[in-house]
Amino acid sequence: MSIKGEAYIAGAYEHPTRKAVDKSLAQLHAEVAKGALEDAGLTKDDVDGYFCAGDAPGLGALSMADYMGLKLRHMDTSETGGSSYLLHVGHAAQAIKAGKCKIALVTLAGRPRADGMAIGTKPRSYGSDSPDVAFEFPFSPAIVNMYAMCAHRHMHEYGTTSEQLAWIKVAASHHAQHNPDAMLQNVVTVEDVVTSPVIADPLHRLDCCVISDGGGALVVVAPEIADQIKRPKVKLLGAGEAPKHQMGGRIDLTYSAAVHSGPIAFEEAGVTPADIKYASIYDSFTISVLIQLEDLGFCAKGEGGKFVADGNLISGTGKLPFNTDGGGLCNNHPGNRGGMTKVIEAVRQLRGEAHPAVQVPNCDLALAHGTGGSLGTRHAGATLIMERV
Numbered sequence: 544m545s546i547k548g549e550a551y552i553a554g555a556y557e558h559p560t561r562k563a564v565d566k567s568l569a570q571l572h573a574e575v576a577k578g579a580l581e582d583a584g585l586t587k588d589d590v591d592g593y594f595c596a597g598d599a600p601g602l603g604a605l606s607m608a609d610y611m612g613l614k615l616r617h618m619d620t621s622e623t624g625g626s627s628y629l630l631h632v633g634h635a636a637q638a639i640k641a642g643k644c645k646i647a648l649v650t651l652a653g654r655p656r657a658d659g660m661a662i663g664t665k666p667r668s669y670g671s672d673s674p675d676v677a678f679e680f681p682f683s684p685a686i687v688n689m690y691a692m693c694a695h696r697h698m699h700e701y702g703t704t705s706e707q708l709a710w711i712k713v714a715a716s717h718h719a720q721h722n723p724d725a726m727l728q729n730v731v732t733v734e735d736v737v738t739s740p741v742i743a744d745p746l747h748r749l750d751c752c753v754i755s756d757g758g759g760a761l762v763v764v765a766p767e768i769a770d771q772i773k774r775p776k777v778k779l780l781g782a783g784e785a786p787k788h789q790m791g792g793r794i795d796l797t798y799s800a801a802v803h804s805g806p807i808a809f810e811e812a813g814v815t816p817a818d819i820k821y822a823s824i825y826d827s828f829t830i831s832v833l834i835q836l837e838d839l840g841f842c843a844k845g846e847g848g849k850f851v852a853d854g855n856l857i858s859g860t861g862k863l864p865f866n867t868d869g870g871g872l873c874n875n876h877p878g879n880r881g882g883m884t885k886v887i888e889a890v891r892q893l894r895g896e897a898h899p900a901v902q903v904p905n906c907d908l909a910l911a912h913g914t915g916g917s918l919g920t921r922h923a924g925a926t927l928i929m930e931r932v
Contacts, residue, residue, distance in 0.1 A: 550636035551769035552777040554762030555890040563756040571652035579760035587892030592617040592644030596627035618644040624821040624915025628790035629882035629925035652758030653878025689919025691743035694830040696796040707848035708829040709736035714856035719869025720897040727873040752871035771867030774892040776932040783807030800924030801838035808926035816840040823911040858901040867901035881911030894929040
């Protein structure tokens with residue numbers, strides 16, 4: 544079901560907290576929902592569709608609908624890790640087109656920092672009843688190990704260097720200096736990155752994302768509702784989603800699910816990577832960005848290192864401005880960040896509401912892409928293409 548022109552993003556909000564010791568998970572969900580609805584000029588009583596993922600407490604959509612007092616006609620709790628929220632935007636557009644709802648709310652929240660979670664370095668099994676756990680659990684892989692394997696393989700196959708990866712962090716830091724809420728606001732150099740401590744060879748500490756609390760929310764509405772709202776209109780043009788799994792052990796670590804989800808979104812939108820003015824790319828680690836840029840078609844496979852080098856991702860000077868809020872590498876990473884904040888910053892860019900120092904001139908077409916799971920094993924990719932009207 545094509546979503547092109549069938550729905551608009553009318554509200555977007557990112558929680559300013561980075562450590563929520565005084566807030567419950569449900570409270571964070573409610574606060575970001577309130578913020579996004581106020582941004583759209585709507586209230587909770589207008590909402591008739593609600594979308595959330597595994598980060599929602601209790602019984603997910605049921606518990607949060609009760610907590611927030613939502614009267615709903617449609618609910619969706621699709622769970623694909625950090626890419627869930629990009630899926631939710633696409634699913635909301637499909638539900639709107641099908642007449643299931645007219646005003647859909649999507650929320651994300653997390654408290655990993657307040658809870659002292661070692662997200663990247665603690666082994667994760669994804670549930671003891673998962674059919675693939677028996678093949679990984681004995682080795683206790685951590686997330687950073689998985690991404691380090693991808694980086695090593697990319698370096699082996701294509702000659703990618705640590706210095707090239709470092710440019711991704713450098714670009715993120717140039718943007719984060721203008722974000723007062725960002726956890727890391729200092730501009731760093733390539734040397735700073737490659738001389739920071741190694742966490743999992745070849746990834747250094749500054750190749751890794753921050754760990755924060757917080758969250759975000761989006762409001763997706765039918766065209767007739769968007770016409771009534773006094774906010775810049777952001778039209779959904781295309782959406783793609785796809786898994787990449789272990790394929791019985793036949794794993795190629797050099798590509799991600801974006802190689803499948805990206806073409807779906809571009810075909811539906813009727814545009815090409817060369818048309819995109821701004822890209823929000825999930826950045827759990829620097830290698831995540833490089834591989835996804837290749838898979839989305841912004842450069843050829845193996846050319847990612849050259850593409851990101853020399854500041855080519857920095858707004859104002861680079862070929863493709865990315866993550867102008869500082870991204871997960873510098874701004875925030877509240878648990879399943881993968882897609883929500885990617886869409887929020889893309890909406891800011893399309894509205895012309897990003898910080899003046901990083902606002903992309905004449906930004907009329909933007910892409911957001913998220914990954915849920917781990918590039919080194921099973922994961923899902925989700926891609927959205929949006930247009931300023």
